[in-house]
Amino acid sequence: AQSVTQLGSHVSVSEGALVLLRCNYSSSVPPYLFWYVQYPNQGLQLLLKYTSAATLVKGINGFEAEFKKSETSFHLTKPSAHMSDAAEYFCAVRSRDDKIIFGKGTRLHILP
């Protein structure tokens, strides 16, 4: 069965610093992987997705993620954090029957 594990329920970075949110996956088939973002009091929205094309995936708002099969990882990065990036981020994997399996989320705090 497919699953994802997000390392760290809270991550704090200074404004302008590198953002790195970690996600490892477990899948018996080539995975479809996603990052979703949830801003306060809102629903989730898709940030980016990996569907077996390029291993480096670029998303909205300057975020990108790299699929590394050897490490079973799909970490999310952004070179320079902005205050508006404060949100909760969910890594997810698609199951065989079109369901999305979400991780438990990582709340990103941006320090001024």
Next chain:
Amino acid sequence: DAEITQSPRHKITETGRQVTLACHQTWNHNNMFWYRQDLGHGLRLIHYSYGVHDTNKGEVSDGYSVSRSNTEDLPLTLESAASSQTSVYFCASSEKGGDSDTQYFGPGTRLTVL
């Protein structure tokens, strides 16, 4: 513009009452999903539907039911509300087939059961 809406946005009810949360989408999507979000658990799937008259149980379906009589709506019913069902509920929809992995979420309903 197409959208997905939920109502009410906030609801307070009492233990034992029946509660129905509405979800309406104008994307014309076949797939619709209900999740609950709780601290430390992320999003957990309650029920989902792949089309009219189709419903399926998710990982936390006990105490909840859904019905799909048209493409646009998937109401979620709590038959007899319990305090353990206090949560934020999200509805989502997606295309069938190739782009089914992109789910579009509603704004959520915050339910409190006293």
